[in-house]
Amino acid sequence: MVRFPGPNPYEPRIFPFFTPYEVMYRELKSENEQLFRRNGVLAMLERDIITKKAPQKWQGNSMDELAKLDVVLCFEDRIFDIVMEDLQLRKPKDFRPIHVICLDIKDTPKDAKIGGSLALDLCKLINDLPDLEDGIPQAIDTFETQKQLKLLYAPLNI
Template sequence: MTEGRKMRFAMVCSSNQNRSMEAHTLLKRHGLDVASYGTGAHVKLPGPSLHEPNVYEFGTPYKTMYEELRRKDPDLYKRNGILPMLKRNLAVKNAPQRWQDNAADGIFDVVMTFEERVFDMVIEDMNNREQKLMKAVLIINLEVKDNHEEAAAGAKVALELCKELEATDSWEDTIDDIVAKFEREQERRILYSISFY
């Protein structure tokens, strides 16, 4: 395997930040240049019932969410994994960020999503941006169920794929082969598209 190049990765999920932050944490731990985002209108975390989610604005510090939910019902939010998730998130960054508002965050080589609906939203957003640099960005969807166990498993798969991409000199020339090999080895279907900055 060749030396490859240093790449910037973005992990993107819907509104609760579980899958993208799990992947962000793992990739960061392995020394990759990574950021994470949500695409929803708000950050939604499970509440006491399906019809009573906890809703926060993007940019609300994870510490604020953690303290508020710990005050509300520490047993519930510990049991359903929300407090440990927020604690993990706050060790990685201050607050959740929204993908659509990330233009100032710079340019990514790879954007990875964890559900097809989010993949479509990222592609639409990229297509609506002015393409000045003509720099390619690879957008990949790795379908991962939104629960803590699947998020942890999906993060490991995301890490392997990102390492594979970073190890190549030119993903633009080898992406079809990388994806085919990866799908065979991981027994997972991957969607991908190329857009431009």
């Protein structure tokens, strides 16, 4: 489930996974545009709409889909743990490397905006590497030094 703050802490606005961001946006805007604009939810959804169609469940990815990934970037320690456990419990496909990184960001609209900018900086560093395998640890060190942040990082073979 995807949860957004509602009119009070006891009434979060909840949507099932795979609900398109566009649908969430339209519903929340028609429900109470002032509230969801003020608490930053509509701005966050506007950014999400540009990124992908809908929120996804990690566990729904097949090994064939995961085999296409080089890097997985998580935004919560809890999600990092879920991804790590899932990858370690799956039967390896061809033992190709995958790099799991966590940039822990508070789940608020304000922090999500900052986290998005930090994630972009990290992805640019990684994208510019001539050799992904050997370069990621150095890119992470560089990022941590520049941003004064600590990332979780685990290389795996899947």
